[in-house]
Amino acid sequence: MSKVMERFYSMVRGLVPPPRAKVGVGDVMPLVLFGVFYAVVLVGVVMMEWVAFTWLGAFWLMGLAIWVWWIDQCGFSGLRGMRKGMALWARLCLLGLFVALLAEPRMVRKDDSLSVVFLIDQSQSMRRDSVDEAKRFMAKIAAEKPMRDEIGVLTFGKGAVVELPPAEVFPFEGFALEVARDGTNLEKGLRLASAVLPDDKPGKIVLVSDGASTEGNVDGVLKQLKARGTKVDVLTADYRYDKEVLIERLELPRAVKMGETYEVAGIVRAESDGRGKLTLTENGQVVWQGDVDYHYGMNRYRIPIYMRNPGYYTYELTIDTEEGEDHIEENNRAISYLYLQGEGRVLLVTQPGGDMRDYDPIVQALRESERDVEVIDGYSLPDDPLAFLMYDCVMFVNVGAENFNAAQMSAVKEAVERHGTGFVMVGGENSYGPGGYNRTAIEEILPVTMDVSQRRVLPKAALTIVLHTCEFAQGNTWGQEITKAAIKVLSAEDEVGVLVYDWQGGEKWLFQLTPARNYPFLARQINGAQIGDMPSFAPTMRMAYNEMVKSDASMKHVIIISDGDPSPPSPALLNKFVKSKISVSTVAVFPHGNTLPPVMQQIANVTRGRFYFPKNPNLLPQIFIKEAKTLRKSMIQNKTFLPEMVYPSAVMKGINTMPNLHGYVITTPKARSTTILEVPATEDKDPVLSEWQFGLGKSAAFTSDLNTNWARDWMNWDNYKAFVHQMVTNVARVKEQSNLRMQLIADGGRGLILIEDYAPDSRFLEIGASVKGPDGKEEIVSLEQVGPRRYEAEFDLNGEGRYEVGVIGAGGEDANGEPIEEKTYGGLMVAYSQEYLRLRSNPIVMEEIAEKTGGKVLSGSEGASDIFEIEREAKSRSKPVFDWLLILLACLIPIDVGLRRIQIDWMVVREMIGFKKQRDVSRETYTNLLARKEGTRDRLYQDEKLQQARESQEEVGDIDESNHGLVGAMIGEEEAGAEKSEPDTMAILAAKRREERDAQDKE
Secondary structure (H helix, E strand, C coil): HHHHHHHHHHHHHHCCCCCCCCHHHHHHHHHHHHHHHHHHHHHHHHHHCCCEEECCHHHHHHHHHHHHHHHHHCCCCCCCHHHHHHHHHHHHHHHHHHHHHCEEEEEEEECCCCCCCCEEEECCEEEEEEEHHHHHHHHHHHHCCCCCCCEEEECCCCCCCEEEEEECCCCCCCCCCCCCCCEEHHHHHHHHHHHHHCCCCCCEEEECCCCCCCCCCCHHHHHHHHHCCCCEEEEEECEEECCCCEEEEECCCCCCCCCCCEEHHHHHHHCEEEEEEEEEEEEEEEEHHHHHHHCCCEEEEEEEEEEEEEEEEEEEEEEECCCCCCCCCCCCCCEEEEEECCCCCCCCEEECCCCCCCCCCCHHHHHHHCCCCEEEEECCCCCCCHHHHHHEEEEEEEHHHHHHCCCHHHHHHHHHHCCCCCCEEEECCCCCCCCCCCCCCCCHHHHHHHCCCCCCCCEEEEEEECCCCCCCHHHHHHHHHHHHHHHHHHCCEEEEEEEEEEEEEEEEEEEEEECCCHHHHHCCCCHHHHHHCCCEEHHHHHHHHHHHHHCCCHHHHHHHHEECCCCCCCCCHHHHHCCCCCCEEECCCCHHHHCCHHHHHHHHHCCCEEEEECHHHHHHHHHHHCCCCCCCHHHHECECCCEEEECCHHHHCCCCCCCECCCCCCCEEEECCCEEEEEECCCCCCCCEEEEEEECEEEEEECCCCCCCCCHHHHCCCHHHHHHHHHHHHHCCCCCCCEEEEEEEECCCCCEEEEEECCCCCCCCCCEEEECCCCCCCEEEEEEEEECCEEEEEEEEECEEEEEEEEEEEEEEECCCCCCEEEEEEEEEECCCHHHHCEEHHHHHHHHHHHCCCCCCCCCCCHHHCCCCCCHHHHHHEECCCHHHHHHHHHHHHHHHHEEEEECCCHHHHHHCCCCCCHHHHHHHHHHHHHHHHHHHHHHHHHHHHHHHHHHHHCCCCCCHHHHEEEHHHHHHHHHHHHHHHCCCCHHHHHHHHHHHHHHHEE
């Protein structure tokens, strides 16, 4: 135990050794001065808000400064004089800097410049004169604002966008960004404005609006703004329409029968008494018109209708008033749908202006099979999915994709996927890939894909598009969209490049010939194109030629869109195109003087291309798709073969043999599709007839034709009628009688679904509805039973447009024990935005916003000093300065080491710079070390002699006086030497070694 304590005390003495001399007040002064200096510096930077420390508890570690000072006093540094003091201060500074680092210092920066964001309401309810006044007010404030303050602009409606972020300069010329105007969402606008304001300076929002919010809830964002200290000044666009007439809705009967008369009800709201003319149209044809008197408030008008034939009917009710009695025209109409169910029909869609022989055999075969067939061309295809409810099946017969717009193809997709309508595509030179259906909604429906790049080597094509600025409304946007539409038609391995004339860079490649499979990347490049007014055709045509001749494509084509102003290319350049078999088609768009541009016509004629002069820009997508289609003809196979049945199907019921076909279009079967007929002896097993399930509906793809071209041997085939009938029947929707009747009502910003169950027996159903809005978003809602056989649900109306509603009810079992499931479909048309239901501003909401955030209500006559107040509270921000202090710490460490380990002889330094003659090099440090070494050796020798003398004294017992004197003298000398010698490191180590040796001897 004694040994443990001895070692413990030895360790304590090592950590806190005794002082080498008596410590006086003067010895403590360096520590006190450093403590005062350190405290003054820290308190100063904190009080002046230059630096803030996150963890103040770290400063308790500064107590170690006392230990550092004590070790220095005990002589452990081995230094003297000024050098000793400097070394002590360096070590204390190291400690202080290290402790400051542990306290997590952050540099603080304060800024009292004000950042103001103007938030302008651009919704449809805002009058144009109010927006113009807001722009003038904003420009006035910006011109008078203080130099260091910032100003920015945001606009909002249904959404919100940043026109100009806050900045000291204000280069505002007008609103450049579009925002959805069919709604007012104050919450989104305020949230975006709050996000735009910088965190390191005071901020303010100036809201200019009518306060008529249709979406969102501002309570949450106002609390956040209040907590952040952001004030919202409000400028109300005040208005009130004392004379206004609008049609709230058009109510149709829930259930109708053919050959009976019913009544529709038009609900008209008026702000004053007056007289007007009501008009009701059915599928665009006027069926009723009459003068009516209306009164203040709600007016209900009943109009008779007669149901002649089954079908899908669109009714539109409009009202015309006398001049000055109405201000908003957009809310003077209402639209509603009515569907009269009858026998299912087949809708057969053909090429506009096409040959009747393409589809006559099919029509005849279906009608002989007692199918009702309606034939329309591609231009007449409905763009409303609900319009296909009256058809069991839709057939595309050799009709190209350029005859449809995106809305029409999407409507067909929705009808198949959501409503169960069947779909069949019959082949021909205008179908599948050659018809331009690659990457379209129709391709998604089909059981085959037009991408054959992974299946075989086909002749590759190259297409270059030259874009010149289109000088009509949104002309350049049209140019970008039709370019993307043309690229979609190409196969994955086909090459495409786009040339433009840039205002800054002149003629340049937007991208050179690139495989069309990179469409997502190419589309982004096209969207960012800046298209200028090209001065000459020659540079771009030369660039196109030089790139095209490098390509190994077998077919090469160039499309130029222009107004015909650029100067013509040289005959030599056109000759190069002809010799290289590169055709050029030209599209003249709105030439100056609206006259036929001869230059473009000449380019097309010489290079064996085609010249187009469309009067309507809506035709441009069709032209570009048609031109791109010319490069897909390699997918058409003109060869004779006998189809081989590879999978049994109801389509082939009773059919064992079939005649030859003489051509087809190459396609690739999709995964999970079923191939019924295929081309024999082909490497990739090309499908002739495939089918699959797509959503609730089925679709089939017949890649040959069914007319006198490729199927000429089938015209006299006994089973031709049976094959066509069974192919259509196999995919056609099966009629299901539903006992559910649905009514849809628009009420402000909400849609109401009403379902009544007309089943013979009372039952309880679980009913769910799928609502798809005009923005393509789908919402699932559950209906609640609110009465006997009556169910209701609500959904949000997100702006004007068409809302499709599909309802499924389930519950109980039928007579066969099968689960009961009934479906019904309907649609709701919101003819105008709910913004047009607001006939007066809402200043109360604006005042509440200002009050809750500490802002002001503005009148519009204020100056910059009212917005950019002189008295403002500065905001501070901080950032870590750990790295800077770490660098300083790294610099102090070598200084500390240098002060303790490096002896500088200033006499030598002076002599080196020429102040004195050179002298012998000082050997002070070396001499001192040698002296200490000799002194230690002498003491060790004396200790050994003293020990020997003591041992001799013990053995002799009695010694004479002389011996006593000798021993005493030796002991006295030793003690005197110990008093005179300075305790240093070597002496301590020697003493420690003696103690250890003595302990070993005793053992």
